[in-house]
Amino acid sequence: MTDLAIAANRLRKSYGDNTVLDGVDLAVPEGTIFSLLGPNGAGKTTAVKILSTLITADAGEMRVGGQDLATDPQAVRAAIGVTGQFSAVDGLITGEENMLLMADLHHLSKREGRQVAAELLERFDLTEAAKKPASTYSGGMKRRLDIAMTLVGNPRIIFLDEPTTGLDPRSRHNMWQIIRELVTGGVTVFLTTQYLEEADELADRIAVLNDGKIAAQGTAEELKRLIPGGHVRLRFTDPAAYQSAASALREASRDDESLALQIPSDGSQRELRSILDWLDSAGIEADELTVHTPDLDDVFFALTGGAVVPTQNNQPKETAR
DSSP: OTTEEEEEEEEEEEETTEEEEEEEEEEEETTOEEEEEOOTTSSHHHHHHHHTTSSOOSEEEEEETTEETTTOHHHHHHHEEEEOSSOOOOTTSBHHHHHHHHHHHTTOOHHHHHHHHHHHHHHTTOTTTTTSBGGGSOHHHHHHHHHHHHGGGOOSEEEEESTTTTOOHHHHHHHHHHHHHHHHTTOEEEEEESOHHHHHHHOSEEEEEETTEEEEEEOHHHHHTTSSOOEEEEEOSOHHHHHHHHHHOTTSEEETTTTEEEEEOOOOHHHHHHHHHHHHHHTOOOSEEEEEEOOHHHHHHHHHTSOOOOOSOOSOEEEEO
């Protein structure tokens, strides 16, 4: 447990008769990106609020940054930063003034505050806009300023609650790069998102929250292998080789017109090696081998009963080999 940035066991939270979190277990290793997925109302933001000391849980054991959330919440607050889905930036003052205000809240001296503010504004490409009112910033600039403000206290753990909601594709990709750089610098990121592509692109581990419970968790590839429908497609240009392979691989679906076979597979390295070894031993050469795996959309719909979730690309991923 010593190398876990966040550990939660049997986390519970209810509002009246509405159980929002029902025995949730989470384990987030240090220096990683952990993504919590779920439809609206699944309890993602509630989990973030509890783990970041904003509200209290009804039950459960939680440690954040090595500190017990119940007995030493102040030590937890000293180790974390939080950026919500709605920006904390004050639009009436400049970007620099927002940064200096945050430095004051962290009790930095004026000299140190100005130094930290200048370094972070430069790091997030906001130096030219530093003297302008934050209300004039684009959505992407406000998000960058929001994270820069979060970093003033040099947190080891950052909670990002749907940080790219409402951003255009370019700003979203810029934000992804910022998140990767944070982790490269040793920070642990707890990311909630509705964008499946975002979790697939960034997260080392993913948990899917549905009806207050963790429906599944693991790496993106592990989650994809939970869902049936994956297959390997072999395509041939030699009709004789195609017929030989089709006769031997009776479990494969045939496409006689395109000389292609479709073999059910979870896409694992073991199964691919088995297919390639068989082709070698039989002296049959396939001209193309393509792995088709379910994507996170399929995983999400299967685990949450078809709840609608924003995504940029609903096409299954294919990897040519």
